[in-house]
Amino acid sequence: MTTFDFIFMLTRNDRTVADAAAHVATALAAGIRHIGFKDIGLPIEALDDLVRQIRRGGATAYLEVVSLDRDSEVRSVRAAVDLGVDYLLGGTHVDDALPLLAGSGIRYYPFPGRIVGHPSRLEGSEAEIVASAVRIAAHAGVAGLDLLAYRSMLDVPALIAAVCGAVSKPVIVAGSVDRPEQVRTIRQAGAAAFTIGTSALDGRFPAAGPTLDMQLRAIDRAAA
Template sequence: MTTSELIVMLTHNDLTVANAFEMFEQYNHSKANFWGFKEKPLSTSEMKSLFSYMKKYGKTTFLEVVAYTESEGLEGAKTAVECGCDILMGTIYFESIHEYCKQHQLKYMPFVGEISKRPSILEGSIEGMIQEAKTYLDKGVYGFDLLGYRYVGDAVALNERFIQEVQAPVCLAGSIDSYQRLDEVKKAQPWAFTIGSAFFDLKFSGSDFGEQINSVCDYMKH
């Protein structure tokens, strides 16, 4: 059984924390290899230095763009490229964003479904999201950013069916904040999953951010 990778997000309530650089500096020796944050509110130069620091420690890096217009999504893709980030997560799929990612060898994992607000809410039918994903796969996207636990319907059913039926890397992003949900993630077996706010809110075992990361990494392996 393959272990789903934890992406540590230096974010709280869908926004990057102000002290993200210091947080990474303090906890970069923890067991997680995947790290990322959101496109707001750090400046591009702050994002660039943080991604560069993450790369120095051999981390795979993610920028998750919580934006629903073509122009904002494209802006996010340009930021990811400028910062030397490995994978762009989020944005509503647009051809222009995908083309830009292809031109710059940036892996693209767009959202699927009907998304609104911030923190995000996901609506739409499970069948519709699976079909949408297959359409984007035919166009050559790398994978998908599935806001499973932000779904207004049956999140567990969505996660399991989507991961099973969509043959591509799927990241379950948002609101994984309990061991029960980690058990569900283990069962669904996505390529990766994100945790951000829950670490800041001390939802997992450990007295600090780093101990929780290690607790979750260990839990997913056993």
């Protein structure tokens, strides 16, 4: 990642969409170079095709885990290794994931805090989430953190700033970002990147129009 990146997620409501491949083509044409998907929504063969398409376009591939139980998460981590993605985001079973990722070269960004439900929500106090972030970031195999800040009921700017201030590794803010002011907040609070999926696919981000290319270009401008 560079100083501050926009990661376009091929997802709606925490599921990879059926027409993800068409959206990859649109994103690449719009100059987007960070593209991700979830471990839920498409079979592994389709996800493999997505990774190949993203790579051919010169972009970086991200897989975000939203599985709630340990066994499903372990299967998703193994899938990430098989797919050869560049980044693995999310998940909460760090001690189970790290041995599977050893030697893969995949940069691992798990969730701090207590994650519940689907779509995922972040629960706990700011102090509890910061303590979780510090504990997870202390692992040598953890490259950064994936923070569901806007999926919490807390003061979001304060939460992002507290987590970023407590750890020396980069933080990605994921989930429920759909306005330029949120992007500015994320950047000002010290995060390294943010993800947007549903709001871009649904044409909700303020832009010249609702089409995906217009949405992506507007989000990219907001990030810049």
